[in-house]
Amino acid sequence: MASFRYTSPVKCDVDVNTSMVKDKTAIVTGGTFSCDFRLQGPRLIYSGANGLGEAYVRALLAAGATVVIADRDVERGRRLEEEFKKAKFVNCDTSNWDDQVRLFRDAVSFSQSGKIHFVVANAGIHRKDEVFSYVGDGNEPKKPDLTTIDVNLIGTLYTSKLASHYFIKQNGQKPSPSQEDTCLILIGSGAAFLDCPRAPQYCATKWAMRGIMHSLRGTTFYYRSRVNIISPWYVKTNILSEEAFAHVKRVGVDFAEASDAAQCLLRILNDSTVNGRSFFVSGRKWSSRGYMDLDIEDYPEDSLIESIQKDQVKSAPVEMGLFI
Numbered sequence: 001m002a003s004f005r006y007t008s009p010v011k012c013d014v015d016v017n018t019s020m021v022k023d024k025t026a027i028v029t030g031g032t033f034s035c036d037f038r039l040q041g042p043r044l045i046y047s048g049a050n051g052l053g054e055a056y057v058r059a060l061l062a063a064g065a066t067v068v069i070a071d072r073d074v075e076r077g078r079r080l081e082e083e084f085k086k087a088k089f090v091n092c093d094t095s096n097w098d099d100q101v102r103l104f105r106d107a108v109s110f111s112q113s114g115k116i117h118f119v120v121a122n123a124g125i126h127r128k129d130e131v132f133s134y135v136g137d138g139n140e141p142k143k144p145d146l147t148t149i150d151v152n153l154i155g156t157l158y159t160s161k162l163a164s165h166y167f168i169k170q171n172g173q174k175p176s177p178s179q180e181d182t183c184l185i186l187i188g189s190g191a192a193f194l195d196c197p198r199a200p201q202y203c204a205t206k207w208a209m210r211g212i213m214h215s216l217r218g219t220t221f222y223y224r225s226r227v228n229i230i231s232p233w234y235v236k237t238n239i240l241s242e243e244a245f246a247h248v249k250r251v252g253v254d255f256a257e258a259s260d261a262a263q264c265l266l267r268i269l270n271d272s273t274v275n276g277r278s279f280f281v282s283g284r285k286w287s288s289r290g291y292m293d294l295d296i297e298d299y300p301e302d303s304l305i306e307s308i309q310k311d312q313v314k315s316a317p318v319e320m321g322l323f324i
Contacts, residue, residue, distance in 0.1 A: 003221050004218045004275060008295075009292075009293040010293040012287065013289055016263060016266045018062075020269065020272070021063040021065045021118075021270060022064035023065070023113075024065050024118060025067075025111035025112070025113065025117055025118075026119070027103065027118070027120065027163075028053055028060070028067060028068070029071075029092070029094045029103075029119075029121055029159055030051070030056075030122040052122060052187075052261055053071070054076075055258035055259060055262040056122060056261070057069055057080060059262035059266055060118075060265075061086060066086045066088075067086065068089075068090060068106065069081070069087060070094060070103050071090075071091070074091055090106050090107075094123040094151065094155035095147075095150040095151045095158075104162045116163070116166045116167070118182065118269055119159060119162075119185065120187070121155075121159040121187060122187050123155050123156065123159070124189075125152060129144075129201050131201055152201075152202065152205035153208050156186065156208075156212065160186075160212055160216070164216070164225070167184075167225045170182070171224050175222060179223065182225040183226040183227070183268065185230060186212060186229045187230055187232070188232075188278070189206040190231060190234075191206045192207055193207075193231070193278075206231070209231075210229060213276060213297070217276030218276075226275040226276075227276065228268050229277070230265060230279050231278065232261050232281040233255070233282050234253060234256060235256045236255055253283075257290055259290075260284075260290025263289065264290075276297060277293055277295075
């Protein structure tokens with residue numbers, strides 16, 4: 001794999017050949033937030049075993065991959081494990097470092113090759129944001145609950161750290177013909193590049209996915225790895241309440257489909273040239289396949305930003321302190 005450089009947008013209106021996924025091992029972490037305020041309080045539902053997470057899992061299994069599902073939903077996770085011989089469920093809180101260490105160890109043990117090839121960092125929650133909310137006149141503000149940061153950002157950083165560790169351990173630190181393609185998929189959102197009112201924590205964490213990718217994409221080629229982002233539009237899962245989705249539908253917003261998100265994942269994993277790209281899983285009115293390469297992570301037509309970027313790399317070359 002060559003070092004990172006800007007390329008034209010990835011073609012998404014093509015049929016996906018899934019041969020590169022067959023017999024490989026993937027980890028899918030996952031989490032969604034169910035805003036059901038009829039309960040005593042919101043509840044967390046981790047969704048590597050349902051929603052978009054389940055769509056990714058099923059697509060990978062259909063393509064012949066071995067899949068390790070990281071989730072807190074034991075019932076649904078076990079159900080998927082029982083349905084597929086090549087699936088393994090691991091009860092995992094992705095915001096807990098020790099849980100993720102155990103996850104990756106279990107994945108290596110379950111893998112027929114003893115290797116991990118693909119990691120989908122799908123864990124994420126959305127909840128009422130206490131950073132945004134106003135406590136009222138005459139009241140001192142209380143320390144906000146930052147659980148969204150713990151799951152969406154810290155948990156993803158744990159996943160990214162462990163994915164890089166195993167990819168390097170398997171392939172070595174210097175390019176060679178014997179290296180196998182590996183890929184980390186970060187999950188963004190429309191909130192990673194659009195205004196999303198009343199959710200500063202969620203937006204911050206989704207913009208952060210782009211920051212993680214920009215930091216990693218220029219060095220991953222040393223161990224023949226890649227990093228890309230999938231940002232889903234509104235997909236009807238447990239991420240929002242039924243009332244919230246009903247409102248979105250009433251105002252005329254077209255939903256995206258979980259199956260299109262799964263095809264986007266396969267498009268990325270089955271093309272070893274795709275690195276450092278940002279994909280949007282959209283409504284079909286914007287793309288015939290339900291996903292597109294946004295082509296927003298580089299500035300080929302902005303000479304000023306390109307010049308600044310070149311000097312940024314000069315001051316911190318990828319070769320310097322590569323794995324320290």
